[in-house]
């Protein structure tokens with residue numbers, strides 16, 4: 336322990352020397368690390384955004400119930416009361432014809448002109464019911480059986496499809512994560528192996544003088560960690576820039592997409608990248624260090 | 634300090650460099666090992682440092698058995714040995730001072746102590762003025778003295794010097810041999826291999842060992 340503290344300056348100098356020794360090759364390794372970590376960061380960002388989207392869609396799980404035309408106001412009130420009592424129902428609203436028209440106008444945006452082709456409002460009045468997603472089946476069943484309800488429309492199909500897409504995305508995410516992990520470990524450990532190979536005379540001399548392999552390996556560990564931490568920092572900066580650009584573009588073109596708060600997303604991604612850097616850097620270094628041979632050159 | 638019983642050293646390629654060696658060296662001895670080129674002097678030192686293991690017989694150094702399964706402990710044993718290699722093994726790209734400090738870096742010296750003791754050691758071998766020179770800019774004899782400084786700075790219990798005067802002029806050779814033999818004290822033994830028999834003839838109190846063809850052909854002297 337004392338040796339480590341007393342020799343910190345030496346270790347850092349040695350680490351710097353190791354990096355300098357194969358400068359060009361190490362620069363390429365470094366660029367590779369940065370790119371890989373950057374891709375990883377983008378995948379995490381995409382993951383975060385899509386998961387949030389699904390969460391929001393799930394929260395918005397709502398069904399529309401249409402009732403028979405001959406009902407009067409009191410009947411409608413009774414109906415709403417009955418629905419509100421069902422377990423799993425969060426909120427019930429009556430959507431008037433005018434409001435239904437307005438909503439569609441909003442959704443269509445620039446294309447809203449086509450609505451003017453209708454002579455009178457083509458939309459029906461309906462009851463909008465926000466429900467608990469997990470209760471969908473049961474709630475729909477109950478509502479369908481209430482007297483006066485003509486039919487129920489739900490968005491289960493859309494939700495299912497989105498979940499399918501998210502599953503595929505998750506799968507791709509896992510694969511990319513695994514690829515990133517393996518590649519980074521290979522790059523870092525190779526870098527260290529090369530450094531150890533180039534320094535074999537010195538390493539062997541230190542062994543002959545009685546230095547432990549941990550003492551001998553420490554500078555290489557520092558070199559590996561230094562490389563990947565710098566790589567992580569640069570990748571993080573690139574990611575922040577990419578997120579800023581992405582947010583600008585998205586909110587311009589698709590305004591209603593529910594993006595997570597930018598600062599939170601950035602913090603989340605940067606923490607993950609730096610943590611991954613430290614873990615992968617240590618892993619790669621330790622792999623690389625295993626190439627220190629016992630009394631290699633006797 | 635050193636006990637060798639019936640040790641044989643056979644290299645991987647089948648060369649038998651040492652045959653049935655028996656040797657006992659106590660604490661505080663000065664030992665000169667002579668013998669023609671290729672007789673096995675370096676091989677004997679390699680055995681004592683645990684760089685090679687005896688293929689037969691037993692080798693004990695400072696109480697440590699030399700055997701493959703003792704690797705870790707042999708590594709620690711070496712911290713009590715001051716080795717001067719025949720090919721010096723100084724590290725290029727580093728100054729004389731840095732090379733000497735290499736001998737004690739992992740022994741818990743504070744940076745200040747490490748530096749002052751290294752300069753001391755360089756002074757003893759007459760190289761203090763070259764402390765900041767890169768070793769590749771030093772002459773062979775100077776490199777050899779750096780290697781000697783790196784060995785003695787550790788104040789080891791056993792100094793193993795392989796041809797420490799091989800590249801030195803007469804004056805320097807004499808002073809290096811004087812320096813090394815002066816390191817012998819109650820606790821420190823010094824083993825020196827050399828071709829320079831004319832320089833050691835007058836040494837009193839020393840053990841003289843002659844090796845030929847991997848066998849000890851003569852052993853005489855000692856304090857007893």
Ligand SMILES: Nc1ncnc2c1ncn2[C@@H]1O[C@H](COP(=O)(O)OP(=O)(O)OP(=O)(O)O)[C@@H](O)[C@H]1O
Nearest residue numbers: 644645646648650669670671672673674675676677
């Ligand atoms: N690593 C090795 N593998 C195979 N044979 C070796 C090895 N090292 C030394 N030898 C052989 O062992 C014998 C003894 O060699 P050693 O180096 O011990 O001699 P030496 O007495 O130190 O000679 P010199 O005075 O020239 O330094 C020689 O025949 C040499 O060729």
Ligand SMILES: [Mg+2]
Nearest residue numbers: 674675719795
């Ligand atoms: Mg030799």
